[in-house]
Amino acid sequence: MTDPYDGRPQSWAKHEILKRYLGPFSQKVVRGLKNLQTPIDELVFVDGFAGPWDTATDDCSDSSFMIAIAELRRAHDALNASGLGIRTRVHLNEANRKAYRRLVDLVAESSDHASGFRVETTNLPFDELAAQIGPANASEFRLVFIDPKGWSGYPLACLRKLGRENTELLINFMRYHVHRFVKSSAEGETEGEDRQFSALLGEDWRDRIGTSPSGIAARDLLRERLRKDIGFRFAPVMEIGMAQREQVHFDLILATRSTVAVDLARAIEKKVMEDYEKRRIPSSQMDLFEGDPDYARDWFIRRRRDAQASFYKKLQETVDGRRRSNEFKSVCADIQEDMPLTKSAITLLLVHLADNGAVEATWKERGAKRPGDFDPVILVQNPCTPDGQSSLF
Numbered sequence: 001m002t003d004p005y006d007g008r009p010q011s012w013a014k015h016e017i018l019k020r021y022l023g024p025f026s027q028k029v030v031r032g033l034k035n036l037q038t039p040i041d042e043l044v045f046v047d048g049f050a051g052p053w054d055t056a057t058d059d060c061s062d063s064s065f066m067i068a069i070a071e072l073r074r075a076h077d078a079l080n081a082s083g084l085g086i087r088t089r090v091h092l093n094e095a096n097r098k099a100y101r102r103l104v105d106l107v108a109e110s111s112d113h114a115s116g117f118r119v120e121t122t123n124l125p126f127d128e129l130a131a132q133i134g135p136a137n138a139s140e141f142r143l144v145f146i147d148p149k150g151w152s153g154y155p156l157a158c159l160r161k162l163g164r165e166n167t168e169l170l171i172n173f174m175r176y177h178v179h180r181f182v183k184s185s186a187e188g189e190t191e192g193e194d195r196q197f198s199a200l201l202g203e204d205w206r207d208r209i210g211t212s213p214s215g216i217a218a219r220d221l222l223r224e225r226l227r228k229d230i231g232f233r234f235a236p237v238m239e240i241g242m243a244q245r246e247q248v249h250f251d252l253i254l255a256t257r258s259t260v261a262v263d264l265a266r267a268i269e270k271k272v273m274e275d276y277e278k279r280r281i282p283s284s285q286m287d288l289f290e291g292d293p294d295y296a297r298d299w300f301i302r303r304r305r306d307a308q309a310s311f312y313k314k315l316q317e318t319v320d321g322r323r324r325s326n327e328f329k330s331v332c333a334d335i336q337e338d339m340p341l342t343k344s345a346i347t348l349l350l351v352h353l354a355d356n357g358a359v360e361a362t363w364k365e366r367g368a369k370r371p372g373d374f375d376p377v378i379l380v381q382n383p384c385t386p387d388g389q390s391s392l393f
């Protein structure tokens, strides 16, 4: 069988991240939320821009919505088998009429009402969908997947409507296209798309992203809006490189309030990206690559190494003058929001810093060898070897 992702490895990365996120997301996030005063009894996945679009299989098993149905069904059965009694709803939305008709046919047999697993569809522009469904209620938990073709169709006002408590957003931010747009737009060649862009990033986006506009600056403005305007606590980014080029194609931004979700995203990113680098520059096509393939293939590994090398500085920035809790769980998630490091990598880095006298080994007070979620993270003032970690890498 031919690989349905042949020629579009970036879709493989997007789908693989979604797939790997959905199962553990249901298990970990929902399990945790079951302990709340108002327990969650329904898990909802909303695919706001479902397609089918650019698929290579007859049954569309290479589409986000088919992947979501399969993963959520598995998670649903596992949660119910363990006695958690959860209902699951998969809401698929697609604005294009022709694609919508195909979507309806493809998912016609996917619901199983007896077991509480429901698939529903709507044929609406995303902003109308957001107005119709509104925010999640107290007994449901939602993940909303926003995967448009460009940057239009998901204005900030919609995200604000949807993004209250009990909700996560996974946004495909088309960084490469945004970069080209903000560059040309800042030079005065604004297009009709300008209105859509302002709807997403705010009317003042030009002032906010400064004198050298870039896709990264625009993305980080969106992340800031997700946190400050909407109230998400974290907005980590998983960067997906372009096929055959040394360039980022798009960013998957996870807007969440959960430390567990941030670590999950980092663990999945590590698994997927190491594989992805080989897919996007296959050995057979090394000589067609624009740039240095060996260098580009190591891109994610280098990013992790850079994060490890600047970890102590980031730790200082995160801990100094901190108003939030200084428990490891909280400090770790704040660092992970900006750095592609797993919790276990950060644990090892802290142990190493403690061995070098730069961090207090608070975990030893309870006889542990490494920090646990509730151990405070305390930096030693004026340590002898503040950058002692460098020998490790």
Ligand SMILES: C[S@@+](CC[C@H](N)C(=O)[O-])C[C@H]1O[C@@H](n2cnc3c(N)ncnc32)[C@H](O)[C@@H]1O
Pocket: 048, 049, 050, 051, 052, 053, 062, 063, 064, 065, 093, 094, 095, 096, 099, 124, 125, 126, 127, 147, 148, 149, 152, 153
């Ligand atoms: C990038 S494709 C989605 C791909 C799909 N999520 C996947 O990974 O298999 C974007 C889809 O959004 C639809 N679309 C475009 N504008 C929309 C809007 N404003 N609201 C909802 N759907 C829209 C397009 O018709 C297209 O099918």
